[in-house]
Amino acid sequence: MAASALDEPPDDRLSFRLLNDYQRDFPLCPAPFAELAARLTAGEAAILRTLAALCQRGKVARVGAVFAPQRIGASTLAALAVPAEALRVVADTVSRFPEVNHNYEREHHYNLWFVVTAGSGERLQAVLEAIERAAGSPVLALPMLREYHIDLGFPLDGSDRTRRGTPSGTPIAPTPLDETDRRLVAAVQEGLPLCRRPFAVLASRVGCSENALIERLRVWCAEGIVKRFGVIVRHHELGYTANAMLVHDIPDDTVA
The missing domain is CATH 3.30.70.3460 (Alpha-Beta Plaits)
Incomplete structure (x- = not known):
């Protein structure tokens, strides 16, 4: 269930790289798609065009943040x-x-x-x-009482790049938000606009500067409030057609 999960032509490596490599660690800078283009040796227009096509085909839900449960709201x-x-x-x-x-x-x-x-x-x-x-x-x-492992990324190249929580860690209190933060959360959850300066567009909606918005996102990523920022894929459309919820009844003192 790796590269073969993609319905892309064999030579369409750009789609694969965007889907596989940038589900996290998306560049937080004023021109992120230009930065991606430099990393992937492609044109910025090609990056934007490819992401738009993947969204239209339902393989990408958005480019944006995945917030840690219970850290905000x-x-x-x-x-x-x-x-x-x-x-x-x-x-x-x-x-x-x-x-x-x-x-x-x-x-x-x-x-x-x-x-x-x-x-x-x-x-x-x-x-x-x-x-x-x-x-x-x-x-x-x-409701979640304590996080042990949550990672909604889907490596398509067969690698195991999951990141685990700390089982012995104590629950973390939610981060208080001011009104600007609340607007930022709402804007980011909708996803980045696919344009050359997406954070500038979001900043105009939130009511802050582009630099302040980017710095806030960097801080949230560093603090674990944002678990990952990147391409949010739709796993079913990529070929992951089965999943299961597994539940154990374990004595409370041995759960961790």
């Missing part, structure tokens, strides 16, 4: 037990909530699982209650 894994005949309708209803960023069917009594992210714990609870009302069924909320 609040989030939880949640589930519903839905009658099979109503699953599609309820799934569509849940997916319409902007706070829901993943939603999928599982083989279990709780057959609809989704992730909810909000700006605060209060907002998160309000969204869960609204989903309950809309779905007509109680929501099972399973």
Whole structure:
């Protein structure tokens, strides 16, 4: 499930390099696509054109940040037990909530699982209650207590480049945000505009300077608030067609 997962012509190495090499460690500088072009010995226009085509074909969701769970705002894994005949309708209803960023069917009594992210714990609870009302069924909320390993990258070259959390580490308190930070989070989660100076465009939306915005992102990456910044791929469209959730019942004192 490496390079063969791509539906690209054999000579289209630029697409592969962008998809494989830049799911993290994307250049945080005023002209990032020009920097990528220099690294990949390609033209900046070719980089932008290729990324736009990958987005259009559904292989790339966006170029942007993946925030660490619970470091900014609040989030939880949640589930519903839905009658099979109503699953599609309820799934569509849940997916319409902007706070829901993943939603999928599982083989279990709780057959609809989704992730909810909000700006605060209060907002998160309000969204869960609204989903309950809309779905007509109680929501099972399973918030993360401690991170052991989360890495949503998908190496396509057969390598193992995952990064692991610290099992013995204590949970980290959420980082307080001012209004500018909140606007920055919202802007970055939408993804970078595919243009020559994308951070300048985001800065104009956020209300700060381009340099200040880039420096803030660098700090968040260094502090682990942003787990990775780069090309966010859609794994199913790249050929990863199966996955499973594995759950163990382990005594609390031996979990770590």
